[in-house]
Amino acid sequence: MKEILTHINGIPIHKNFVENLPYxxxxxxxxxxxxxxxxxxxxxxxxxxxxxxxxxxxxxxQRIIGSYIVDFYVKTLGLIVEIDGSSHDEQQVYDGIRQEYLESLGLLVFRITDFDVKNNLWIVMKELEDFIITHYETTPSSKIE
Known part of the structure; x- marks a missing residue:
């Protein structure tokens, strides 16, 4: 059975620790x-x-993973949170390569915009909750016997 990390809105969230990340x-x-x-x-x-x-x-x-520095990292979920500012408008190819690499390590990336953090923080936090529930919810079919 997968270990429960926390509950969000009564929904159990399981741990997804990714080991031996490059540094x-x-x-x-x-x-x-x-x-x-x-x-x-x-x-x-x-x-x-x-x-x-x-x-x-x-x-x-600000966590180093491989040859990248990610904005925020949740070890117990293998989750990266990236805040994209206006500098990312010109970096879509780079961001895509970077995200593909991080996902190849078994990590998930949740992207939010600088604008939304500054102007719609409550929506950002709700979207983060929804993302975590979608990807880490412990359901009977996801339990390991």
Whole structure:
């Protein structure tokens, strides 16, 4: 039986820990710079999810996975949350390659826009709940005997 991580709206959510993720230590310097940058939408989102405020789920901010730094990562779900600002308008091919790579590791990527975090945060949080329920709900057919 899969281990339950939490419940969202009464629905049990199972853990999906992805082990042995690649890590590029050369990105440590860039990681520190990104954390200091304090991008407003990331700070707003972080305040909603840090310290297990969002359904007791533990989020990491600015995590190195392979040769990429992701905005937010949930180890217990194998879930990446990416906040796309206007710079991503010109990076659709790069973002696609990056997302394909991350998904090849067994991770899921939930993308939200900088605009929505700043202007529709309650909708973003509801969409995140729905995404987690859709992909991690423990149902009788998903249980491992």
């Amino acid at each position: 590029n230590p050369l990105l440590k310097v860039l990681l520190k710079e990104k954390r200091k940058a304090r991008i407003l939408s990331e700070v707003i989102f972080w305040k909603k999810v840090r310290a297990k405020k969002f359904h007791e789920i533990d989020f990491d901010r």
